[in-house]
Amino acid sequence: MGSKILNFFKRLSVTQKVILCILAFLVTGYIFCLPRHLFHVPYSTVVTDRNEELLGARIASDGQWRFPPRNTTPEKIKECLITFEDKHFYHHWGVNPFAIGRAFYQNVKNKRIVSGGSTLTMQTIRLARNESRTFREKLIEMIWATRLEFRASKEEILSMYISHAPFGGNVVGLDAAAWRYFGHSADDLSWAKSAMLAVLPNAPAMIHLSKGRKTLLDKRNRLLKQLLEKKTIDSSTYELAISEPLPDEPHALPQIAPYLVSRFYQERNGEYSRSTINKGIQTQVEDLAERWSNEFGRSDIRNLAILVIDIPSNQVVAYCGNVHFDRKQGGNQVDVIQAPRSTGSILKPFLYYAMLQEGSLLPDMLLPDVPVNINGFTPQNFSMQFEGAVPASEALARSLNIPAVTMLQRYGVPKFHSFLQQIGLKTINRSSSHYGLSLILGGAEATLWDVTNAYAMMGRSLLQLPQRSCSLLLPTSRITESTDPFQPGAVWQTFDALKEVNRPEEIDWKSIPSMQTIAWKTGTSYGFRDAWAVGVTPRYAVGVWVGNATGEGKLGLVGAQTAGPVLFDIFNLLPSSSWFTRPAGIFVEAEVCRKSGHLKGRFCDEMDTLLVLPAGLRTEACPYHHLVTLSADESQRIYENCANTEPTLRKSWFTLPPVWEWYYKQHHPEYKPLPPFKAGCGEDTFQPMQFIYPPMNARIKLPKQLDGSKGFLTVELAHNNPNATVFWHLDETYQAQTQDFHKISLQPAAGKHSLTAVDGEGNTISTTFFVE
CATH class of the missing domain: 1.10.3810.10 (Biosynthetic peptidoglycan transglycosylase-like)
Incomplete structure (x- = not known):
């Protein structure tokens, strides 16, 4: 074919060849004259x-x-x-x-x-x-x-x-x-x-x-x-x-979900984006946010953000990044859903879940709620009170800080830090040592987007749906599926605790059939700068943040008092759903001590048969019940003389460590301390006293007094015998003796010190601390 074309071209005259080349040039020019893309203009x-x-x-x-x-x-x-x-x-x-x-x-x-x-x-x-x-x-x-x-x-x-x-x-x-x-x-x-x-x-x-x-x-x-x-x-x-009139003037374009529109403007400038937002729900949420913002404005709390995720589809149906988008002041232009904020207590359910899943915790296992000092870190409960010991599920529902810190110390900060990253909290990106134990109390920052998504993932695990990235766009061309970091058994137990959190309405919601069950949690950051509330039902995960985007703290900016009521108002306008079905074939029956929440111990006398995770069978048996021998005439008054040669009663006794007991019995009048032992009664190894402060290896900074002189260190211990006398020694030097309330003030010099206490029965306890 090529040779025929060449021969045909050779037979042409010069004029014909020129005309043919011109035609070829024109045809080629015509074919390529039109640009591939006609319009090179920016779009809205x-x-x-x-x-x-x-x-x-x-x-x-x-x-x-x-x-x-x-x-x-x-x-x-x-x-x-x-x-x-x-x-x-x-x-x-x-x-x-x-x-x-x-x-x-x-x-x-x-x-x-x-x-x-x-x-x-x-x-x-x-x-x-x-x-x-x-x-x-x-x-x-x-x-x-x-x-x-x-x-x-x-x-x-x-x-x-x-x-x-x-x-x-x-x-x-x-x-x-x-x-x-x-x-x-x-x-x-x-x-x-x-x-x-x-x-x-x-x-x-x-x-x-x-x-x-x-x-x-x-x-x-x-x-x-x-x-x-x-x-x-x-x-x-x-x-x-x-007969139809002309319009009088141009209309303003809709301003629904303006923070989402701005987000797409930054990420998808000039594109058409069909979002997953439900316009009906979005407008209702924005109206609700406006009403609450006006209420909070009286206390100079200016900003509010709300995120609603449809759990079955894992799509965002309402995105309210803030309020008053049209106002150029007070942080109103900040999309708080994407802004890292101090987490407060909002991460506690993840720790509770992780320990249940690992098998280092049972739902009602007693946790200490006593003063602690861990290398200078002295967490306090919001109420500034101590209860001695609290069941883990109750500590989560009441958001007690000290049990949470104790849990994290037991579980391990690096392990929990890794888990938080695994569930998508991308802004917790510094080393675990940077956060330390404060990680569980708001020492880290997370976004409302990541936190609400993590709670939604928990809900999806109970619905046995594959985990995938939460979507804001339709149609979803690519769905990124990932390994599920949550297992339904531990999630069920976590939600079972979270649905007991006291609601803002302060009513018995269980007695009202129309009230839907919601697993929810609040959080309040240090200095009252951030108030959180996140709730989950089988249909929706809702996240709420209230505060000032500029970072100003306001007294009364508490999750349960601000974000919590907003959360329940949102659930009231959303379609309700029945509660999650308990996962089948996961739990096993176990005998659990009714008082301690541990697995049944040798001397436990009151038990419940509960469903626990198989991993929970590896937890410690109840360490708080002891077998005590009582005299024959001990019907009215417990223990008087254990030297009876023929004891007639052997009793199981529930005892807590002295410091736990000191606070526990103030809230539990039914608790009966163990009576004193006589030498030779077989319980000489029992330690009747324990330091409340300072704990072992505490690092302490003494405050200065008004005149500039060195301040005092107040040390305290608990003794299970209210009539005991305690003798105090600092670095082997006698200091004082106490009765009833065992508390003294010292002025130790900088450096390492040893504090020893001895009671009248010869029991001794010591601790070491450092003064900086």
């Missing part, structure tokens, strides 16, 4: 809800309201445009010779340009090139128009035109015009509105809403008359259409 950022209802938009970088190009053209607009601009649109190849000839004749006759003769395809090229109107430019438009007809379908050409046609002012394209002039989508335009928009691009600078209204109305009605004559519309539709 447009965000819709899941049903493609507009939530909001941001103007393009050139100051034009130009929505991203659409793929289809509404039928009414299509009919109006073709009737008004190019009746033979479907019958030419980009250029209409008859229209060009007519325009040429009219322009020569009138000695000025009165008609252009351009087809819609040529107008599309003119919009793309944006050059001055000359005969040379007209010729280029004609060439490009025919070439465009070979590349694109008629529908595609029409879509290009309506997406880039000017509609007056800074409004470009059909979609932007429909929203600016009529306040709704182009798909919902009436015949009158479609006709008005069809005639606008013909002379957008001369006819628009503020001037040339009569000319615009006349043009619209003439077009409607043509549609009637073509029988595109009937007479009744025509009469209704011409």
Whole structure:
């Protein structure tokens, strides 16, 4: 074949060869004359809800309201445009010779340009090139128009035109015009509105809403008359259409979910984004946020953020990043959903879950709630009180700080730090040693997005759904599935504790059938800067943050008092659902001590048969029950003389460590301390006293007094015998003796010290501490 072509070319004359080369050049130029992308213009950022209802938009970088190009053209607009601009649109190849000839004749006759003769395809090229109107430019438009007809379908050409046609002012394209002039989508335009928009691009600078209204109305009605004559519309539709008035002024675009729109503006500038937001839920949440913000504003608490996730689909249905978007003050422009904030107690359920799953905790196992000092770290409960010992589930439900710190110390900070990163808390990105034990009390920062997502993951594990990244966009083209960090058994037990958290209504919600069950948790950061509340049902996970985005603390900014009521108001407006079904085939039965929550020990006398995780069978048996031998006449008064040679009663006795006991018995009047032992009774190894402060290896800074002199250190211990006398020694030097309340003040020098206490029975206890 190649040789035949070569021989044919050799037989041609020089003139023929030149003509052939010119033709080849022209054909090649024609083929490649049209750029791959016709339009190089910036577009507005447009965000819709899941049903493609507009939530909001941001103007393009050139100051034009130009929505991203659409793929289809509404039928009414299509009919109006073709009737008004190019009746033979479907019958030419980009250029209409008859229209060009007519325009040429009219322009020569009138000695000025009165008609252009351009087809819609040529107008599309003119919009793309944006050059001055000359005969040379007209010729280029004609060439490009025919070439465009070979590349694109008629529908595609029409879509290009309506997406880039000017509609007056800074409004470009059909979609932007429909929203600016009529306040709704182009798909919902009436015949009158479609006709008005069809005639606008013909002379957008001369006819628009503020001037040339009569000319615009006349043009619209003439077009409607043509549609009637073509029988595109009937007479009744025509009469209704011409009676429809023109809009008075442009409409403002919707401002729904403005913080989400701004987020997409930063991440997807110039794109059309169909979000997962449910517009109905979003508007209700925003109205609720506005009402609560006005309430909080009285206390100078200015900011509020809410996130609602549909758990089965793992899609965000409401995104309220803050309040008062239109106000440029008080941190209102901060999208708090994405802003790292101190976590307060909101991470405690994750630690509770991790220890249950590992098998180092049972739900009602007693945890210490006593004063602690861990290398200078002295956590306090919110109530500033101590209860001695509290069941783990109750400590979680009441958000007690000291049991949580004890749990973290037992579980290990590095391990918990790794787990938090595994469940998606990306802002906890420093080393575990940086956070230390404060990690569980708000020593780290997390975003409302990450925290609410983590709670949603727990809910998904109970629904036995695969874990995947939470979505904000529809359709989700790629779903990233990941390993599930949560197992349903431990999640069930965690939620079982969280649904017992006292609700803001302070009512017995279980007695009201209409009240749905919610597992929820609050958090309050140090200095009252952040208030959190996150709740989960089988349908939704809701996260709420209240505070000041500028970081100012306010007295009363407490999770349970601010974020909590908002959370329950949101759940009240969401569809309710029945509670999670307990996972089957996971739990095993175990005998558990009723008082301590540990596995049944050798001397436990009151037990419950409970369902626990298999890993929980590895936990320690109850260490708090002891077998005590009592004398024969011990019916009224417990223990008097254990030297009886023939004891008649052996009793199981529940005893706590002395410091635990000291606080525990103040809240539990039924608790009976173990009576004193006589030497030789077989319980000489029992330690009757324990230091409350300072704990072993505590590092202490002594405060200065008002006159600048060195302050005092107050040391304290608990003794299980209220009548005991205790003798105190500091570094083997006698200091004092105490009775009833065992507390003294010391002024030790800087350095390492040893503190020893001896009671009247010869029992001794020592601790070491450091003064800095």
